[in-house]
Amino acid sequence: MYKKLFYSSILILLQLTSLAQISGIKTIGGSGADYASINAAVAALNSSGVNGPVIFNVASGTYTGNFIINDISGADSINTISFVSASHDSSLVIVQSASSSSSSNNYLVKLNAAKYISFKWITFERTGIDNNSTVVELAGVCNHNSFEHCVIKNNSTSSSAFSTALVYGTNTGNNISYITFNNNVFQNGSMGIYMQGASSTSLNAGAVITNNTFTNQYRWTIALYYQNAPIINGNIISTSSSYYDFRAIYNLYSKNGLQVQNNKIYAVKGFGIRMESCIGSNFAGLITNNFISFTGSGAYAFHYSNSGSHNIYYNSINLAGGSSTGMFINGQTSSNIRFQNNIVKISSTGNCMNIDQSTNFPFLISDNNDYYFPLGYLGKWKNNSNISSLSAWRTASNWDYYSVNYDPNFVSNTDLHINGYSSISKKGTSSLTTPNVSIDIDGISRNSITPDIGADEFSFEDLGISSINVNTSYCSGESETISAYVTNHGNIPFNTNVDFRYKFGSNPDIVESMALNLNAGDSQLVTFTTPLNLNIIGNTTLSVKHLLTSDQNTSNDERTNTILVKQTPIINWPLDTVVCANNSIILDAGAGMDSYLWSTGATSQTITVDSSGIGFGARYFSVNVTSNSCSISDSVLVNFIYCAGIENAINTNDISIYPNPTTGIAYINSSILNNSTVSIYSTSGKLVKETLISNNIIDISELTNGLYFIIINSGNSQISRSILKR
Numbered sequence: 001m002y003k004k005l006f007y008s009s010i011l012i013l014l015q016l017t018s019l020a021q022i023s024g025i026k027t028i029g030g031s032g033a034d035y036a037s038i039n040a041a042v043a044a045l046n047s048s049g050v051n052g053p054v055i056f057n058v059a060s061g062t063y064t065g066n067f068i069i070n071d072i073s074g075a076d077s078i079n080t081i082s083f084v085s086a087s088h089d090s091s092l093v094i095v096q097s098a099s100s101s102s103s104s105n106n107y108l109v110k111l112n113a114a115k116y117i118s119f120k121w122i123t124f125e126r127t128g129i130d131n132n133s134t135v136v137e138l139a140g141v142c143n144h145n146s147f148e149h150c151v152i153k154n155n156s157t158s159s160s161a162f163s164t165a166l167v168y169g170t171n172t173g174n175n176i177s178y179i180t181f182n183n184n185v186f187q188n189g190s191m192g193i194y195m196q197g198a199s200s201t202s203l204n205a206g207a208v209i210t211n212n213t214f215t216n217q218y219r220w221t222i223a224l225y226y227q228n229a230p231i232i233n234g235n236i237i238s239t240s241s242s243y244y245d246f247r248a249i250y251n252l253y254s255k256n257g258l259q260v261q262n263n264k265i266y267a268v269k270g271f272g273i274r275m276e277s278c279i280g281s282n283f284a285g286l287i288t289n290n291f292i293s294f295t296g297s298g299a300y301a302f303h304y305s306n307s308g309s310h311n312i313y314y315n316s317i318n319l320a321g322g323s324s325t326g327m328f329i330n331g332q333t334s335s336n337i338r339f340q341n342n343i344v345k346i347s348s349t350g351n352c353m354n355i356d357q358s359t360n361f362p363f364l365i366s367d368n369n370d371y372y373f374p375l376g377y378l379g380k381w382k383n384n385s386n387i388s389s390l391s392a393w394r395t396a397s398n399w400d401y402y403s404v405n406y407d408p409n410f411v412s413n414t415d416l417h418i419n420g421y422s423s424i425s426k427k428g429t430s431s432l433t434t435p436n437v438s439i440d441i442d443g444i445s446r447n448s449i450t451p452d453i454g455a456d457e458f459s460f461e462d463l464g465i466s467s468i469n470v471n472t473s474y475c476s477g478e479s480e481t482i483s484a485y486v487t488n489h490g491n492i493p494f495n496t497n498v499d500f501r502y503k504f505g506s507n508p509d510i511v512e513s514m515a516l517n518l519n520a521g522d523s524q525l526v527t528f529t530t531p532l533n534l535n536i537i538g539n540t541t542l543s544v545k546h547l548l549t550s551d552q553n554t555s556n557d558e559r560t561n562t563i564l565v566k567q568t569p570i571i572n573w574p575l576d577t578v579v580c581a582n583n584s585i586i587l588d589a590g591a592g593m594d595s596y597l598w599s600t601g602a603t604s605q606t607i608t609v610d611s612s613g614i615g616f617g618a619r620y621f622s623v624n625v626t627s628n629s630c631s632i633s634d635s636v637l638v639n640f641i642y643c644a645g646i647e648n649a650i651n652t653n654d655i656s657i658y659p660n661p662t663t664g665i666a667y668i669n670s671s672i673l674n675n676s677t678v679s680i681y682s683t684s685g686k687l688v689k690e691t692l693i694s695n696n697i698i699d700i701s702e703l704t705n706g707l708y709f710i711i712i713n714s715g716n717s718q719i720s721r722s723i724l725k726r
Helices: 002-020 038-048 390-397
Strands: 022-028 050-058 061-064 067-069 081-085 093-098 109-112 117-120 123-127 136-139 142-148 151-153 167-169 176-182 185-187 191-196 208-210 213-215 220-228 231-233 236-238 247-255 259-261 264-267 271-276 285-288 291-294 300-305 310-313 316-319 325-330 337-340 343-346 351-355 363-367 370-372 377-381 463-468 473-475 483-488 494-504 510-518 523-527 538-546 558-566 577-580 584-588 595-598 606-610 617-627 630-641 665-668 677-682 687-692 697-699 706-714 717-725
Touching: 022 038, 038 050, 038 067, 038 081, 109 142, 136 142, 136 176, 167 176, 176 191, 247 264, 264 271, 271 291, 291 300, 300 316, 316 325, 325 343, 343 351, 351 370, 377 390, 463 538, 463 558, 483 494, 483 510, 510 523, 584 630, 606 617
Parallel strands: 022 050, 050 081, 061 093, 067 109, 081 117, 093 123, 109 136, 117 142, 123 151, 136 167, 142 176, 151 185, 167 191, 176 208, 185 213, 191 220, 208 231, 213 236, 220 247, 231 259, 236 264, 247 271, 259 285, 264 291, 271 300, 285 310, 291 316, 300 325, 310 337, 316 343, 325 351, 337 363, 343 370, 351 377, 473 558, 577 630
Antiparallel strands: 463 483, 483 523, 494 510, 494 538, 538 558, 584 606, 595 617, 617 630, 665 697, 677 687, 677 706, 706 717
């Protein structure tokens, strides 16, 4: 009896507990909300836990008071917990608490061993000017949490104290891992984000800080201690801080494949990217596509101390103040650094490079960089001597044989895009060790063969075919020289050979290499040496295309024209022939032409010619015919010879010579003509052979190939025929 009551009580308690757990979409604030405040919702989470994914839609308004989110029962990668502005506008949901003179409970939001918590489109603000004004504290075994599209700010603008950091995370022996800050705005504070792992041998993992805007941090902006492969990409960091030790991105014992890419740093003095004891042990670090700009004196763009195994590619550095340094390296374990395709521009009394004497072999490679130091020095190589030329630097360091010394032509001291054209165009190397950086700081694809130096891929190659110089119609059998205008739509001069191709219908491609000499905006006529044979009747497409593989705009690479090829007329022309004097022959140029013009002046389809006014001998008659605007001319040779008899002695229509054409031996089909005399004339009227017909055979084997006229003399009759020898 008592056992039944006991188990029934336990069952009821479990059911009540299950009913109290939170899941689904809940509302905070506003009329009819599930929870009146964020604090009330957090209290329910801490006490009840969750049994499914939870989304808290937070109504617009200002919510005061700080809160702690503990390790929520039931929260995991599936049962996540999200606090989301219902309006998706961070300016409409504000969570506030005042700064304090006491260090106790110095937070607005504390994630105390909390897991799988996310905040989106919310402003978190500490008001007032007291020194304890941390906004977000990360504590305990705190992981898989995120802040996205939020504003995190306080009013501290000149304090270097850790207590005024916007995000502060530190532990001893615990684990703050897989924390994401994406697309947030961080305003003021001594530090933007400070996160510390357990120790140099117990690293935190999964820190992702991407696409955030940090403004006016006084001491450090992003500071990460004891991290494994953190990602710091796409952030904008700007400050007017005059703090001597300002650090925009600072890593201490951040190891393996850390990433610092596509960041923009604008500061007065201090350090841009500082690495201490950061070794890319298993995977090389990747430091690429960063803008680093300092306007004050004594600044360091890169500062490496006992750090290495990093690939430092495609960064743009501008140090406008005096006594500044582009890359500083010290420490015996600073090694295996690849420093390529970087711009380092310094002002007076500074050094592009300063390799301290405490280092051994810092570089795996240093080359294809642009060092510009008009009033300073290229650098120091393991001593205190200033090196004042690129050639002397090469001798001292044995590096940078393909590096250059040009003004990069930045837009301004703070905008490190290239203004128009620069001599560093296409001076970079594409043979960077994997992973290769295929896009620039703006997401523009780099030239895969000859990239630009620096974070900005400014050499925009764009050749376009502007026009093709051809007519719209032709007659078949004609040929045309193909030429086209090519325009440089890019922003750099173009002086090289480029392959061009033209194609006409189904004909084979014609490809030729041509030399270009084009400034930006100019055009040039290119001409193919191989003419186009117009052999396809009808409307046919002619295309001209350049074959430049590095062209970045393919929409204008090719131009096409449609050409009408009309059939040239065909003349029904007789073979050159022999005619007996006083006889005539009709020459017919063929029906259906638009016009005819004979050499005799006649304009009819046919003419009748005889020996009147000619006498004996050969004469050419020519005709020009036109059809559909296409014309052609041809001629025929008529040879008038003396004929002693008349062909009516026999039925000449029955006489034939075969085969015709012949290779030498021809037969005559009439035995009546056997033993008759045969006179053979060339087309010029010259007698070339006389013989007898024997066994009905005419042998012209010894004559050269061509057309001949045959006169057969049989009694009082003469018979004329023509024969072609091949």
